[in-house]
Amino acid sequence: MNLFDLSGKRALVTGATHGLGMAMAQALARAGAHLLINGHNPDKMKRALDAYNKNGYKADGFLFDVTDEKAVEQNIATIEKEFGPIDILINNAGIIKRVPLLDMSVPDFKEVIDIDLVAPFTVSKHVARYMVQRKAGKIINICSMMSELGRNTVGAYAAAKGGLKMLTRNMATEWAKYNIQVNGIGPGYFATEQTAPIRVDGHPFNDFIINRTPAGRWGNPSDLAGTAIFLSSAASDFVNGQIIFVDGGILATIGKPANEH
Numbered sequence: 001m002n003l004f005d006l007s008g009k010r011a012l013v014t015g016a017t018h019g020l021g022m023a024m025a026q027a028l029a030r031a032g033a034h035l036l037i038n039g040h041n042p043d044k045m046k047r048a049l050d051a052y053n054k055n056g057y058k059a060d061g062f063l064f065d066v067t068d069e070k071a072v073e074q075n076i077a078t079i080e081k082e083f084g085p086i087d088i089l090i091n092n093a094g095i096i097k098r099v100p101l102l103d104m105s106v107p108d109f110k111e112v113i114d115i116d117l118v119a120p121f122t123v124s125k126h127v128a129r130y131m132v133q134r135k136a137g138k139i140i141n142i143c144s145m146m147s148e149l150g151r152n153t154v155g156a157y158a159a160a161k162g163g164l165k166m167l168t169r170n171m172a173t174e175w176a177k178y179n180i181q182v183n184g185i186g187p188g189y190f191a192t193e194q195t196a197p198i199r200v201d202g203h204p205f206n207d208f209i210i211n212r213t214p215a216g217r218w219g220n221p222s223d224l225a226g227t228a229i230f231l232s233s234a235a236s237d238f239v240n241g242q243i244i245f246v247d248g249g250i251l252a253t254i255g256k257p258a259n260e261h
Helices: 019-030 042-054 069-082 106-134 155-178 204-212 221-232
Strands: 010-013 034-039 059-063 088-091 137-142 180-187 243-246
Touching: 010 019, 010 069, 019 034, 019 042, 019 088, 019 221, 034 042, 042 059, 059 069, 069 106, 088 106, 088 221, 106 137, 106 155, 106 180, 137 155, 137 221, 155 180, 180 221, 221 243
Parallel strands: 010 034, 010 088, 034 059, 088 137, 137 180, 180 243
Antiparallel strands: none
């Protein structure tokens, strides 16, 4: 089990004040990592740090906008100087705008691309500069099933996540020689606060997801823990440029008729 031990490691997780980002951060903390939590909302950050500390996790918070390169560079430099090397980076911060492409404004499209694709590049670039010097590091980009599939009203998100898949592979291509492993996690449909209103029996989308997923259920945030730890640990030292989909089997199947049990 030493392969999965993260004791003494520092993990920067963007957008980890709530949701799946928090679930993955908690998993790394349980494996021994010191959490460096990024967010941009002071109230959410306080609540998140209180929750981490209540569970006995070592966590420090950093408020900065992942689309602001100057702020990214300054905060990463501060972390490296005052807290120590960033051993693990999880690029989790992201947004989605559900708008049909014909109705979507160019500024809204660009905002999604900036946060979901450009920001992971920006943060990774500045973290990787230090990793290259040390010849060690783990970078995990949070992709999506929309890295592989399209769906109505999420064109900008799918474009960003598809791009993030290829950015992950190109980062791995350029940085593997420095003993940096860059991989992605593609979550399926998960039970979070955001999906609560549609996760009720009889709701068309809830029924669709249950029927579309071979596992027959929504994912629980804790289902991401093992993959996050694996890709952050020595267990994945020769795994590079891969996207691991944690989706209950959705991408493995064409689906089934609505009346099939």
